[in-house]
Amino acid sequence: MANEVKLLRSWSSPFALRIVWALKLKGVEFETIFEDLANKSSLLLQYNPVHKKIPVLVHNGKPVCESLVILEYIDETWNAAHPLLPKDPFGRAEARFWAKFSDDKLMPLIKKATIGQGEDKEEARVQTAENLKYVEELLKGKKFFGGETIGYLDLAFGWMAYLINVLEEVSGATLIKKEEFPLLSKWMENFYELPEFKESWPDRDRLITKFKNYG
Amino acid sequence: MSSSEVKVLGAWASPFVMRARISLNIKSVDYEFLQENLGSKSELLLKSNPVHKKIPVLIHGDKAISESLVIVQYIDEVWTSSESILPSDPYDRAIARFWAAYLDEKWFPSMSKIARARGEEEKKAAIKLVQEGLVLLEDAYTKCSKGKMFFGGEKIGFLDIALGCFLGWLRVTEKAHKVKLIDEAYSPGLVKWAENFCADAAVKDVMPETDKLYEFSKVLMAKMRAPQKPA
Numbered sequence: 094m095a096n097e098v099k100l101l102r103s104w105s106s107p108f109a110l111r112i113v114w115a116l117k118l119k120g121v122e123f124e125t126i127f128e129d130l131a132n133k134s135s136l137l138l139q140y141n142p143v144h145k146k147i148p149v150l151v152h153n154g155k156p157v158c159e160s161l162v163i164l165e166y167i168d169e170t171w172n173a174a175h176p177l178l179p180k181d182p183f184g185r186a187e188a189r190f191w192a193k194f195s196d197d198k199l200m201p202l203i204k205k206a207t208i209g210q211g212e213d214k215e216e217a218r219v220q221t222a223e224n225l226k227y228v229e230e231l232l233k234g235k236k237f238f239g240g241e242t243i244g245y246l247d248l249a250f251g252w253m254a255y256l257i258n259v260l261e262e263v264s265g266a267t268l269i270k271k272e273e274f275p276l277l278s279k280w281m282e283n284f285y286e287l288p289e290f291k292e293s294w295p296d297r298d299r300l301i302t303k304f305k306n307y308g
Numbered sequence: 309m310s311s312s313e314v315k316v317l318g319a320w321a322s323p324f325v326m327r328a329r330i331s332l333n334i335k336s337v338d339y340e341f342l343q344e345n346l347g348s349k350s351e352l353l354l355k356s357n358p359v360h361k362k363i364p365v366l367i368h369g370d371k372a373i374s375e376s377l378v379i380v381q382y383i384d385e386v387w388t389s390s391e392s393i394l395p396s397d398p399y400d401r402a403i404a405r406f407w408a409a410y411l412d413e414k415w416f417p418s419m420s421k422i423a424r425a426r427g428e429e430e431k432k433a434a435i436k437l438v439q440e441g442l443v444l445l446e447d448a449y450t451k452c453s454k455g456k457m458f459f460g461g462e463k464i465g466f467l468d469i470a471l472g473c474f475l476g477w478l479r480v481t482e483k484a485h486k487v488k489l490i491d492e493a494y495s496p497g498l499v500k501w502a503e504n505f506c507a508d509a510a511v512k513d514v515m516p517e518t519d520k521l522y523e524f525s526k527v528l529m530a531k532m533r534a535p536q537k538p539a
Contacts, residue, residue, distance in 0.1 A: 182385035
């Protein structure tokens, strides 16, 4: 059977971008279907009835949902090129742990610290700095979270490479200072500059507008 | 491998801790079970899970692994000579992981809402949400089990463990609020599945008795309602 791969995504979702990046790294051809989240298509509702969310990867008609689940599916299905997760179980456990940390702890905190409505921004900023220290620590002696080349955890943290800057501009807060987080700052630059991903970044002005209108 | 090499930091009542213990049982791995005291966190816990300071933590030699589903997958990937916990097909694995994430992010929190509901209306709404989730899970069970006993097929697997660990608290909720959650009416498959899961050799010694858990839940509620002691 021919390999038919579709990706349902939105123009700006960081979760969907992870899948774009993964498919690019694996050299998988795919069709992109952009969803208007204010007006969800019947296709999306059919493929993800439980959450009605993007991204959804559809492989030969079968949908896979939840970005981190999709990343592992991609890694296991297209396993010849560019492995995303390391081979050793502890390395894999670490990668999975920190990816969850990115989504469950860091992302909400950073949103709260920048575009949160009426909540204690200062407290969120302090907590953000404390939690970013863990991420900085992960990069000790490494160029990427995956080592010499990018892997699962780089894709999981990839949203930072373009969103932090946007959120900082919209809110006027500086979350990541080069002096405080030299490794993380360098990683963000390196990730943003990756030639494979050059075309993938959502339009910055459009992002600024989106977050200015947030809430 | 000696049992001192593998430790589980946890508590008998925690469904998340149970996931780790069931997984080790499936793999016939001996381990030391170190229980945390309610209301205080041990040095070892703070040292081995500094980020979240939560149980379960699996300690394997000099490594500490946190987050229950991460632990289950780690156990599956380290002890490969025994029964597999995750399915072998990538699509089946994705489905199992999807539903496990749903359980933790949506379904279990909705069950917790029942206990925290204020007034009958809120309670009814909370119960309805849990039951709707169970309808989804019944459908998932039908699709995953393909006529066999468990989500994982003939033997218990990842999704059985992910959902099954909540059965103790589910029964406590049913008892405390006089409601049937896993019901013949809309989840007949899960009714039978639950019985078989609890009877499984890897599960039966770590699944708390409903009455014991019920008594414990009252202690927990009392503690939550008590005025906080100054730190």
